[in-house]
Amino acid sequence: MTFTSASPPGLDRAVAHCQDVTREHSKTFYLGSRFFPAAQRRAVWAVYAACRDGDDTVDELSGHAAQLGLDQWWTRVQGAFAGRPGDHPIDMALAWAAREYPIPLSAFAELHEGLRMDLSGHEYHSMADLILYCRRVAGVVGFMIAPVSGYSGGERTLHAALMLGQAMQLTNILRDVGEDLTRRRVYLPSELLAEFRVSRADLERGVVTPEYRALMRHLSALAREWYAEGRQGIPCLHGSARLAVATAARAYEGILDDLARNDFDNFGRRAHVSGPRKLMMLPQAWWELRTAPAPLT
Numbered sequence: 001m002t003f004t005s006a007s008p009p010g011l012d013r014a015v016a017h018c019q020d021v022t023r024e025h026s027k028t029f030y031l032g033s034r035f036f037p038a039a040q041r042r043a044v045w046a047v048y049a050a051c052r053d054g055d056d057t058v059d060e061l062s063g064h065a066a067q068l069g070l071d072q073w074w075t076r077v078q079g080a081f082a083g084r085p086g087d088h089p090i091d092m093a094l095a096w097a098a099r100e101y102p103i104p105l106s107a108f109a110e111l112h113e114g115l116r117m118d119l120s121g122h123e124y125h126s127m128a129d130l131i132l133y134c135r136r137v138a139g140v141v142g143f144m145i146a147p148v149s150g151y152s153g154g155e156r157t158l159h160a161a162l163m164l165g166q167a168m169q170l171t172n173i174l175r176d177v178g179e180d181l182t183r184r185r186v187y188l189p190s191e192l193l194a195e196f197r198v199s200r201a202d203l204e205r206g207v208v209t210p211e212y213r214a215l216m217r218h219l220s221a222l223a224r225e226w227y228a229e230g231r232q233g234i235p236c237l238h239g240s241a242r243l244a245v246a247t248a249a250r251a252y253e254g255i256l257d258d259l260a261r262n263d264f265d266n267f268g269r270r271a272h273v274s275g276p277r278k279l280m281m282l283p284q285a286w287w288e289l290r291t292a293p294a295p296l297t
Contacts, residue, residue, distance in 0.1 A: 011093070011096055013089060014089035014092040014093040015042045015093045017049070017093070018042075018045040018046045018048070018049035018089065018090060019045045021045075021048070021049040021053075022045045022049060025052050026048065026052075028248055028251045028252050028273065029248055031248065032244045032245060032247045032251070033048075033244060035240050035241075035243045035244035035247060036148075036149070036241055036244045037239065037240060039100070040149060040241065042093070043096075043101055043103075043148045045093070046090070046093035046094045046096065046097040047094070047103065047144045047145065049093065049094075050077060050080075050090050050094045050108070051111060051141060051144075053073060053090050054077075054111060054112070054115050055115065057069040057070050058118045058119050059118075059183070066119055070112070070115055070116065070119060073112075076090075077091075077108050077112075078105070079091065079095075080092075080098060081094075081095070081098045083095060083099065097148070101147050101148045102147045103144050103147050104144070104147070107140040107141070108144075110135070110136045110140045111136060111137060111140055113136050114133060114137035115137065117133055117136070117137075118185065121184075123190070124186070124187055124188065124190065125189055125190050126189050126191050127189055127192065129189060130170075130187060130189050131166070133169075133187065134173075135162065135166055137169055138165040138166060138168055138172070139163070139166040139169065140165065141165045142158065142160075142161025142164055142165040142230075143158060143161065143162065145161065145245070146161045146237065148241075149241030149244070149245070150237070150241070151238060152236045153236035156233070156236075157233040157237075158233075159233070160229060160230050160231070160232050160236075163226045163227075163229040163230040163233075164229075164230025164233070164234075164245070166230075167224075167226035167230055167249075167252075168249075168252050170222065170223040171223050171255050171256055173187045173188075173219075174219055174220060174223065174255075174256070174266065174271075175255055175266060175271045175272075176266070176270070177267065178206060178267035178270075179270070181203060181204065181267075186200065186203060188203075188215070188219075192215065192219075193215070196211050196212070196214055196215040196218070197211045198211050198215055206267035208264060208265045208267065213263065213264045216259070216266070217260075217264070220256045220259065220260065224253065224256065227253050230249065231246070231249060234246050234249070251273050254273040255272065255273055257273075258272060259271040
């Protein structure tokens with residue numbers, strides 16, 4: 001798709017850059033995005049790239065540089081929503097997407113707060129702490145994507161979109177326990193660790209004990225509950241966006257299957273879903289949509 005002559009100069013290249021970012025950093029999200037209609041697909045890429053840009057800032061920088069970078073990212077996002085994007089291609093693409101679709105700036109504001117939690121060394125004591133983090137850094141992405149696809153069902157559909165994003169983030173956390181430890185981040189709540197008799201020292205040693213497996217099964221089950229709740233909103237999305245989101249959700253939940261097959265060892269091996277397995281999930285996602293209950297009203 002080439003934008004019209006009324007589009008800002010360089011918009012095609014800006015969106016192509018966002019496409020590359022999406023394809024490089026999330027093959028699962030990218031696979032799902034391919035089922036959106038052309039214009040919506042490009043808006044989804046812009047949203048993903050903007051979110052990823054903020055996430056990379058807090059993951060790849062440290063100390064004052066990370067804080068400065070996150071402040072600059074938030075200023076750039078606000079500028080894009082105000083129609084004053086800078087020269088960065090992500091800013092230009094996001095400004096176009098925010099102009100074409102009713103994407104709420106408030107969702108990016110929540111994401112900003114979630115990223116600040118990473119920089120502040122926030123400690124997770126309770127499940128409420130973890131749920132808040134999952135909401136801020138991923139759940140609110142549902143609030144960004146739903147307006148791009150169009151939807152019915154009002155707040156109930158948005159709540160389902162929130163739950164689906166939270167399920168994906170909890171999946172990320174379970175997949176990346178070992179990787180996050182290298183950044184000195186532990187998202188598993190201390191109250192839950194105590195309940196399952198798993199110590200911080202156990203985590204640091206990378207020991208997969210029976211207690212740790214029980215903890216992983218518990219959180220995996222919670223993530224699956226969130227996926228189930230989130231899927232209730234997919235039939236309310238408009239057009240081919242339903243298959244796009246259903247495909248991404250099914251592939252992402254497959255990470256939990258792979259984690260279980262590896263006996264919940266997420267210290268030495270990163271759970272994943274291969275490309276061929278993702279393609280094999282497409283008929284299942286399509287069939288789920290065909291047999292889904294009536295959309296929320």
